[in-house]
Amino acid sequence: MVQINLPQNSKINKGKYFKDKTGSKNLRKINVYRWDPSTGENPRIDTYEVDMDNCPSKVLDILNKIKNEIDPTIAYRRSCAHGVCGSCAMNMGGKNGLACTKPHAEIKGDIDIYPLPHLKVKKDLIGDLSGLYKQYQSIEPWLKNNSKSETTEIHQSQEDRAKLDGAYECIMCACCSTSCPSYWWNGDKYLGPAVLLQAYRWIMDSRDEDKKERLQKVADELKLYRCHTILNCTSACPKGLNPAKAIAEIKKMLATT
Amino acid sequence: MENNPLSPHIQIYRWHISSLVSISHRITGIINILVITLICFWFMFFLLGESNYEVIKLFLQSFLGKFLILGTIWSFSFQTLSEIRHLIMDFGYGFDLTTTKVTGLIVIFGSFILTVLIYLLGRSLF
Numbered sequence: 507m508v509q510i511n512l513p514q515n516s517k518i519n520k521g522k523y524f525k526d527k528t529g530s531k532n533l534r535k536i537n538v539y540r541w542d543p544s545t546g547e548n549p550r551i552d553t554y555e556v557d558m559d560n561c562p563s564k565v566l567d568i569l570n571k572i573k574n575e576i577d578p579t580i581a582y583r584r585s586c587a588h589g590v591c592g593s594c595a596m597n598m599g600g601k602n603g604l605a606c607t608k609p610h611a612e613i614k615g616d617i618d619i620y621p622l623p624h625l626k627v628k629k630d631l632i633g634d635l636s637g638l639y640k641q642y643q644s645i646e647p648w649l650k651n652n653s654k655s656e657t658t659e660i661h662q663s664q665e666d667r668a669k670l671d672g673a674y675e676c677i678m679c680a681c682c683s684t685s686c687p688s689y690w691w692n693g694d695k696y697l698g699p700a701v702l703l704q705a706y707r708w709i710m711d712s713r714d715e716d717k718k719e720r721l722q723k724v725a726d727e728l729k730l731y732r733c734h735t736i737l738n739c740t741s742a743c744p745k746g747l748n749p750a751k752a753i754a755e756i757k758k759m760l761a762t763t
Numbered sequence: 764m765e766n767n768p769l770s771p772h773i774q775i776y777r778w779h780i781s782s783l784v785s786i787s788h789r790i791t792g793i794i795n796i797l798v799i800t801l802i803c804f805w806f807m808f809f810l811l812g813e814s815n816y817e818v819i820k821l822f823l824q825s826f827l828g829k830f831l832i833l834g835t836i837w838s839f840s841f842q843t844l845s846e847i848r849h850l851i852m853d854f855g856y857g858f859d860l861t862t863t864k865v866t867g868l869i870v871i872f873g874s875f876i877l878t879v880l881i882y883l884l885g886r887s888l889f
Contacts, residue, residue: 516768541768549768552843600777622798623772633770687782690772735852737781737863751858758855 507689508691522642525574528556533635535616536568536582541627552577558610563599565617566605569631572743579661582631589744592679595622596631602681603740622684624693635680641697645705645724650716666712673707673752675745676700682749688732696732697724699749706752709759725760733757772803780867788845798835802881833882844870 510517512609526533533555541549554572557761561571566584573580582605583593587666589607596605597620610617651660683689683698698706703725709720724730729752739749808815848866851857857866859874 510773512771512774513769515766516771518771538798539770543767597775600775618775620775621770623770625770626767627770628767634764634767685776685810734785735781735849736785737858738776738779740858740860740863741779741781748858748860751855754852754855754858757853 512711515548515683517548518575519548519550521552524552524554526547526555526557528560530559532558534558534568534610537616537618538569538572538631539620539627540580540630542579543629547611552580559608562753563609563611564606565608565610565613565619566594568607568610568617577603581629590677592677595681595684595744596620597623597684602685604679604744607744622680624684624690629651633684633687637693638683638698639698641701642704645697645701645708647704647708649708649711650714652715660713662712669710670707672747673703673710676703676707676747678704678762679744681742681744682747685738685742687736687738688734692728692732695728697729699733699753702730702733702756703747703749703752706756709756721756721760721763724756730756730760780871782862784845784848784867784870788849791845794835794838795842798838806874833878836881837874837878839871840881841870841874844873844877 508649509643516590520540536554536556537551538554539549540552554576555611556568556571556576561567566587569582569584582596582736584606585591585593587594587606589604592604595602597618598605598608599617600624619631621627621631621732622635625635628634653660678700680700682703683693683700686699688696689698705720705724708714709717714720733750733753735750735754737750740747743749801857805819808819848857848870851866857863
């Protein structure tokens with residue numbers, strides 16, 4: 507259901523202020539969402555003054571700098587730092603993206619960093635994505651083919667392969683799903699853009715023989731049709747993919763077959 | 764996990780043109796339903812005699828009445844244009860990020876232009 511306000515235990519308080527100690531003239535204020543599960547206190551916003559003269563270009567570089575030089579208690583996920591693993595997905599400057607590919611120069615003024623929206627927070631910038639993974643599992647994201655042979659290849663023409671472009675590149679970072687208001691209000695039932703894009707990817711795969719069943723499975727008032735083309739997903743995707751279009755294509759397939 | 768806080772969502776997420784058009788589409792939809800009901804009542808009152816007509820006429824000529832008329836025209840204009848945008852999207856077109864921005868802006872500005880045009884047309888007719 508639509509719940510605009512945050513629950514009582516999620517209201518955000520003002521946190522600590524970390525003043526710059528380097529004496530740099532080129533400072534930026536970074537506001538970071540913090541929540542420590544061990545204290546039982548409400549979340550807070552800590553503000554860090556960061557020396558931008560000695561900081562590389564991406565938001566993740568700022569976070570690394572804070573963790574290494576100012577406050578080692580801050581927690582966030584990161585791994586590849588090249589926009590491939592999808593670990594560092596978070597909300598920066600009011601928009602979801604990957605911290606490792608988002609240049610901080612693109613954000614004006616103070617930089618606000620929050621975890622991905624409308625998730626249960628595990629610690630600081632780490633949200634719980636287990637619900638999304640369960641939904642991903644529910645669409646059975648693997649090839650279903652009745653071929654008994656284990657030695658012959660299943661052929662796919664170049665044209666059929668091209669149909670998967672724009673869907674196979676998804677890294678499941680959840681930027682799109684957690685940017686979607688429909689997913690905020692109905693995340694327990696609505697599959698959300700990330701999972702539906704993957705559903706589309708398997709529906710479109712010419713080697714898959716389960717197309718009809720896959721389509722029938724997502725054809726549900728809540729699972730699929732909660733998409734109202736708000737298009738936050740497409741504008742959030744750090745890989746430049748278009749989940750909204752994939753969802754529209756699924757709807758079209760259902761309407762025309 | 765029960766007691767873990769919920770990360771902020773609508774409080775912090777920046778509005779985009781497409782999300783703004785989407786929520787306005789819903790709001791104008793609700794307004795339109797209410798207004799259509801109102802218009803039905805208005806016509807029903809006509810059946811009850813001329814004096815009712817005079818009262819409604821007086822109301823619609825007042826400042827509040829004119830505001831209501833203009834607001835209704837805008838709401839219908841917005842809904843119509845936005846619905847055309849959705850119709851095109853249902854055919855699978857216009858999902859490109861720049862295109863959605865442009866069509867969104869067309870809906871927003873177009874609704875005001877359409878409002879003025881319809882209002883002027885109505886004034887010259889009646």
